[in-house]
Amino acid sequence: MNTMQDFLNLGLKDEVLKMIDERGYVAPTPIQTKAIPVAMNGRDVMGQAQTGTGKTAAFGIPILNRVSSGRGLQALVLCPTRELAVQVCEEIGFLGRALDISVLAVYGGQSIEVQFRALKKGPEIIIGTPGRLLDHMRRGTIDLSSLKFLVLDEADEMLDMGFLPDIEKVLEQCPSERQTFLFSATLLEDIRGLASRFMINPELVMVEPEIKTIALLQQRYYIVPSRQKIAGLCRILDLEQPKVSLIFCRTKKGADELARLLNRRGYSADALHGDMSQRERDNTMQRFRQGRSRILVATDVAARGLDIEHITHVFNFDLPEDMDSYIHRVGRTGRAGRGGVAISLVEPYQTRLLRNIERHIGKRIESASLPEAESSVSIQKDRLLSRLRETARSPLGPYDNMARDILGSDDARKILAAALKLLAEDEVELETMEFHIEMEENIPDEMRAHVELPLGRNHGMNPRRLVEMIVANTSLRPGQIGDIEIQRNCSYVEVPMDHIDEVYAASSSMLGEKKKKTRSRSIEKKKPMH
Numbered sequence: 362m363n364t365m366q367d368f369l370n371l372g373l374k375d376e377v378l379k380m381i382d383e384r385g386y387v388a389p390t391p392i393q394t395k396a397i398p399v400a401m402n403g404r405d406v407m408g409q410a411q412t413g414t415g416k417t418a419a420f421g422i423p424i425l426n427r428v429s430s431g432r433g434l435q436a437l438v439l440c441p442t443r444e445l446a447v448q449v450c451e452e453i454g455f456l457g458r459a460l461d462i463s464v465l466a467v468y469g470g471q472s473i474e475v476q477f478r479a480l481k482k483g484p485e486i487i488i489g490t491p492g493r494l495l496d497h498m499r500r501g502t503i504d505l506s507s508l509k510f511l512v513l514d515e516a517d518e519m520l521d522m523g524f525l526p527d528i529e530k531v532l533e534q535c536p537s538e539r540q541t542f543l544f545s546a547t548l549l550e551d552i553r554g555l556a557s558r559f560m561i562n563p564e565l566v567m568v569e570p571e572i573k574t575i576a577l578l579q580q581r582y583y584i585v586p587s588r589q590k591i592a593g594l595c596r597i598l599d600l601e602q603p604k605v606s607l608i609f610c611r612t613k614k615g616a617d618e619l620a621r622l623l624n625r626r627g628y629s630a631d632a633l634h635g636d637m638s639q640r641e642r643d644n645t646m647q648r649f650r651q652g653r654s655r656i657l658v659a660t661d662v663a664a665r666g667l668d669i670e671h672i673t674h675v676f677n678f679d680l681p682e683d684m685d686s687y688i689h690r691v692g693r694t695g696r697a698g699r700g701g702v703a704i705s706l707v708e709p710y711q712t713r714l715l716r717n718i719e720r721h722i723g724k725r726i727e728s729a730s731l732p733e734a735e736s737s738v739s740i741q742k743d744r745l746l747s748r749l750r751e752t753a754r755s756p757l758g759p760y761d762n763m764a765r766d767i768l769g770s771d772d773a774r775k776i777l778a779a780a781l782k783l784l785a786e787d788e789v790e791l792e793t794m795e796f797h798i799e800m801e802e803n804i805p806d807e808m809r810a811h812v813e814l815p816l817g818r819n820h821g822m823n824p825r826r827l828v829e830m831i832v833a834n835t836s837l838r839p840g841q842i843g844d845i846e847i848q849r850n851c852s853y854v855e856v857p858m859d860h861i862d863e864v865y866a867a868s869s870s871m872l873g874e875k876k877k878k879t880r881s882r883s884i885e886k887k888k889p890m891h
């Protein structure tokens with residue numbers, strides 16, 4: 362177990378120890394225990410550690426211990442995002458206070474004039490995003506010739522964001538007599554390649570991801586076919602009523618789209634991703650922090666380095682492909698010992714990935730079934746009404762007179778019903794019946810498929826009829842039939858993959874039968890008229 366004594370044993374300057382104490386750190390974290398002595402010995406360090414492990418202080422402390430006030434720029438930290446740059450600046454700035462070390466963050470999106478003025482004061486440490494940093498170097502407002510330390514923070518993210526050419530340009534301008542630290546959540550091929558070109562015999566330090574913090578979380582998963590994920594997510598949101606949620610999507614486009622659809626369904630959600638301008642990102646974060654939006658839909662990259670304390674629920678709308686991302690994502694909730702909930706939507710073909718995640722975190726994730734559609738429908742009806750009531754409180758302009766005219770007409774009720782129907786158009790669930798049925802027979806997920814059948818509610822279809830129809834007309838047994846969703850003109854049913862054709866043929870022939878029947882009925886009806 363680490364103690365404050367371990368900080369005292371590191372041979373740090375009193376001023377640094379004083380600020381460590383003021384910051385409230387009572388013991389070094391594992392990455393600090395490993396990285397600080399190596400760095401203080403003058404070695405290059407390649408660290409595998411994520412945000413939340415104390416990595417900033419792991420490189421910040423040895424740097425602070427060696428830089429001197431008033432001697433110009435001595436250390437440069439490259440970061441992928443503005444948010445991370447600001448956080449790193451705040452952390453190192455605090456720890457450097459007693460030494461009178463000034464730390465400046467430079468990033469795109471902030472007025473360059475403001476940065477010019479701040480640079481004139483001669484900060485000893487600069488934390489910057491690659492693009493803006495290069496801009497300053499070209500203008501001659503940042504000069505790296507006296508640099509002693511260079512840090513590549515979240516190097517994997519920087520590479521993912523396409524910063525490699527910029528990083529290389531910065532590296533070319535750094536003096537070769539320097540110490541280099543690289544921190545990254547993953548140390549894959551490309552990172553090692555970068556390290557081999559720009560670091561000298563780096564010592565590798567690694568820490569286990571913070572599995573222990575996620576042990577406190579409630580972790581749950583729902584198996585949901587891809588098409589039903591949005592409806593499924595809404596049902597879970599309706600029943601859980603989370604105070605503040607962070608929803609992870611795989612792509613920027615996906616995050617945008619999900620936020621848009623959630624808003625159309627009456628939830629207040631904002632997207633956060635790298636394609637947004639700095640101002641848009643700031644506005645989004647402000648709305649979220651002030652509680653004006655309660656759902657943030659983000660990509661992994663955008664969510665990195667965000668310091669949001671009060672998230673009650675993390676959703677993996679798209680399951681992450683790599684294990685560490687899972688830990689990183691769900692670790693965003695349940696901070697400071699508070700319980701949190703982590704919910705994953707797992708597509709049927711992803712169960713193997715889910716098992717790998719469970720193995721990685723050393724804990725089983727609880728399986729859950731989607732709440733019944735009925736309870737969700739009543740919640741959605743309430744929401745529809747409350748949306749109307751809320752709008753009714755605002756000025757209604759010409760619609761008020763229109764409503765008065767309608768109320769005077771005979772079909773007022775019908776017109777109101779039609780208005781509700783239009784308003785609810787996106788709330789698919791009012792129109793859809795879904796039934797989560799566990800397939801009794803043990804058929805692996807990857808061998809199952811969802812077949813679209815041309816029979817819906819308009820054809821008199823309901824789940825019981827659908828099962829009867831399939832069992833009567835195919836070789837399938839009831840236990841081989843899984844999830845069912847009945848829509849207006851079609852339905853979806855989960856069956857073993859090798860029976861798809863058979864089921865589809867049965868439903869088509871049944872549709873043919875129905876057509877014949879309808880036709881004969883209408884002929885019969887007409888008879889008495891003659």
Ligand code: AMP
Pocket residue numbers: 385386387388389390393411412413414415416417418452
């Ligand atoms: P980081 O991984 O650098 O983003 O740090 C995550 C959080 O841990 C930050 O809020 C730091 O202020 C905090 N932290 C860093 N080192 C320690 C330490 N030794 N003890 C307690 N908290 C720390």
